[in-house]
Amino acid sequence: MIEDPDTGINDVARVIQSDPVLAGRLIHLANSVFGSSSVFFATELTRALSRLGLKMAMDLAYSLKVPNLFKEDTLIDHRLFWRHSLGLGIMSSKIAQSMGANSSDVSHAYLGGLMRQIGILLFSNLIPEEYGAFLEEVEENLKAEAKENEHKTMGLINLESFEQKTFGLSSAELGAAFIEKWWELDPKVVYYVRTRPQNIEANVEHAIEIARYVLSAEGVSDGIIDINSGISREYIQARFGFTETEYQELTSELSTELNIFA
Secondary structure, eight states, rough: OOTTTOOOOHHHHHOOOOOOHHHHHHHHHHHHHSSSSSSSSOOSHHHHHHOHHHHHHEEEEHHHHHGGGSSSSSSSSSHHHHHHHHHHHHHHHHHHHHHTTOOOHHHHHHHHHHHEEEHHHHHHSSSHHHHHHHHHHHHHHHHHHHHHHTSSSSOOOOHHHHHHHHHHHHHHHHHHHHHHHOOOOHHHHHHHHHOOSSSOOSSSGHHHHHHHHHHHEEEEEEESSOOOOOOHHHHHHHHHOOHHHHHHHHHHHHHHHGGGOO
């Protein structure tokens, strides 16, 4: 319907309202992405769709439906995984907005954050025994390294390099290939899922990577490997140039937003 140029917001709203849970969560996410200020606060679906636009509404609907596509397993905590993925999407879009991104770039950052680690779910579904052993080994090695360097900040974990050495393929490549094959998403979203920038800078292109730092500092687990990065909000503010007020604005509603996957 969204791809049909003759479709209106009221038409889409009627379909979404046939699923009350989806409708309620979509309103909640709309307020989260744009901030529940007096300027924009939606209590009904048509207002949320009017403010978001149909494209962004579809992006948000992915947040609520994509988790159902993957069967749960014991390798990762799926509730934490999807809370973290949603947090990445929301935080990435907020950071992109704060840096002056247009609505398309905000949408791309949102979906790119939401789907950034989808390749990990593919690994855990396709080769559960091998990937489970891999995760255990990586976690043991990282904990041993942390113990040896107890006064050193571990930093963010990038599983992709370990995956490449073990399997000859990273979850970033696997996730991007999956999306390209099955979903008609903007190439920019696929780029975000596939790319792992080495030198992260304070710009819209790196909003998702900055969001990872923020979630780590705020103690939002990804449900994959349990290890403390040691990253603080002070470090993030110094590295990316956020003031204390700007950082608080980014994170003020984070816990409420993540309750959608509580």
